[in-house]
Amino acid sequence: MRVVITGGAGFLGKLLAAKILERRALTDASGQLREVSELVLVDMAAAQGESWIADKRVSQVIGDVAERNVLAQAMTANTGSVFHLAAVVSGQAEADFDIGMRVNVDSTRTLLELTRALPTAPKFVFTSSIAVFGGALPAVLPDDQILTPQGSYGAQKAMGELLVSDMSRKGMIDGRSLRLPTVTVRPGKPNKAASSFASGIIREPLADVDAICPVAPDAKMWVQSPPRVIENLLIGHESPASSLVNTRSISVPGITVSVRDMVDSLRRVAGDAVADRVTWQLDPTIDRLVSSWPQAFSAKLGKALGMAADANFDDMVRAYMAYVNATKE
Numbered sequence: 422m423r424v425v426i427t428g429g430a431g432f433l434g435k436l437l438a439a440k441i442l443e444r445r446a447l448t449d450a451s452g453q454l455r456e457v458s459e460l461v462l463v464d465m466a467a468a469q470g471e472s473w474i475a476d477k478r479v480s481q482v483i484g485d486v487a488e489r490n491v492l493a494q495a496m497t498a499n500t501g502s503v504f505h506l507a508a509v510v511s512g513q514a515e516a517d518f519d520i521g522m523r524v525n526v527d528s529t530r531t532l533l534e535l536t537r538a539l540p541t542a543p544k545f546v547f548t549s550s551i552a553v554f555g556g557a558l559p560a561v562l563p564d565d566q567i568l569t570p571q572g573s574y575g576a577q578k579a580m581g582e583l584l585v586s587d588m589s590r591k592g593m594i595d596g597r598s599l600r601l602p603t604v605t606v607r608p609g610k611p612n613k614a615a616s617s618f619a620s621g622i623i624r625e626p627l628a629d630v631d632a633i634c635p636v637a638p639d640a641k642m643w644v645q646s647p648p649r650v651i652e653n654l655l656i657g658h659e660s661p662a663s664s665l666v667n668t669r670s671i672s673v674p675g676i677t678v679s680v681r682d683m684v685d686s687l688r689r690v691a692g693d694a695v696a697d698r699v700t701w702q703l704d705p706t707i708d709r710l711v712s713s714w715p716q717a718f719s720a721k722l723g724k725a726l727g728m729a730a731d732a733n734f735d736d737m738v739r740a741y742m743a744y745v746n747a748t749k750e
């Protein structure tokens with residue numbers, strides 16, 4: 422079967438593509454394990470720099486997901502699964518409402534409509550975010566917490582979740598929305614997510630570069646490592662529709678760490694000289710957005726499906742250091 426990943430040239434899109442190629446097969450909406458014979462990446466940018474891109478199963482559609490004809494090129498009749506990751510991230514969606522609506526909402530609806538039109542009733546995995554919640558929240562959010570986004574990105578993800586749920590209820594698609602924790606430590610350059618610093622304060626000092634932390638040391642975050650997120654996305658995909666009775670939205674398990682805890686982990690794992698490269702300078706916009714995000718979830722449904730969290734933040738720093746060493750060679 423064909424698997425389509427939008428945002429396939431992005432950080433998580435590339436990790437997901439590599440893992441699906443390695444697994445070779447996924448379960449379709451009827452519960453049958455099907456060989457992945459085609460993997461199509463749809464993105465504004467071309468995926469490059471990874472050996473698996475030359476795999477004969479991989480092809481790319483390069484274009485704007487807000488253009489129906491771009492998405493339509495990828496969505497052929499043998500499409501069994503769609504992973505919709507393309508998005509403008511939180512900082513950009515907050516700064517430019519129209520781009521956020523176009524990419525995060527309009528393209529999601531178009532892709533859902535194209536998925537609905539296929540004869541195969543494909544699975545549809547939507548990457549949502551904990552930013553669908555905000556404001557005055559309980560210390561630990563239950564699975565049935567109402568959606569109260571405090572930024573445009575969260576509002577746009579919430580709209581996507583509702584569409585996925587409603588179209589699944591109507592049997593038009595077999596959808597599931599995964600509310601991912603903040604993913605850290607992310608390699609590469611900073612991005613426009615308000616949470617970008619959560620990787621920067623680890624990644625930059627480890628590369629002998631100074632890093633500024635724009636939120637208060639006590640700010641707490643709900644986080645997960647990149648490999649764990651990919652495992653959980655695949656568990657979300659493989660879970661049968663019968664296990665998603667009351668909702669199609671799943672809060673993914675994570676761990677709660679304060680930003681101070683993150684820097685302390687860096688100190689324990691990499692030493693004082695590295696951790697001392699982090700300085701604190703409050704950015705009120707980022708601080709407001711991040712402090713409005715939830716800090717812990719019961720994630721009962723996610724755990725029942727087999728999703729898991731990382732053990733602790735020290736291990737997440739170590740895993741990133743191992744990744745950097747492996748990619749240096």
Ligand SMILES: NC(=O)c1ccc[n+]([C@@H]2O[C@H](COP(=O)([O-])OP(=O)(O)OC[C@H]3O[C@@H](n4cnc5c(N)ncnc54)[C@H](O)[C@@H]3O)[C@@H](O)[C@H]2O)c1
Nearest residue numbers: 428430431432433464465485486506507508548601603604
């Ligand atoms: N990384 C995190 O911490 C995190 C947390 C929660 C949710 N998410 C969600 O997971 C998904 C993937 O996140 P990521 O960290 O890999 O982000 P990313 O920015 O690395 O990747 C997003 C990709 O989408 C593409 N894209 C953006 N606008 C496009 C457009 N108009 N047309 C075509 N392609 C377009 C970008 O080129 C990019 O390759 C996103 O939906 C994001 O909202 C991420």
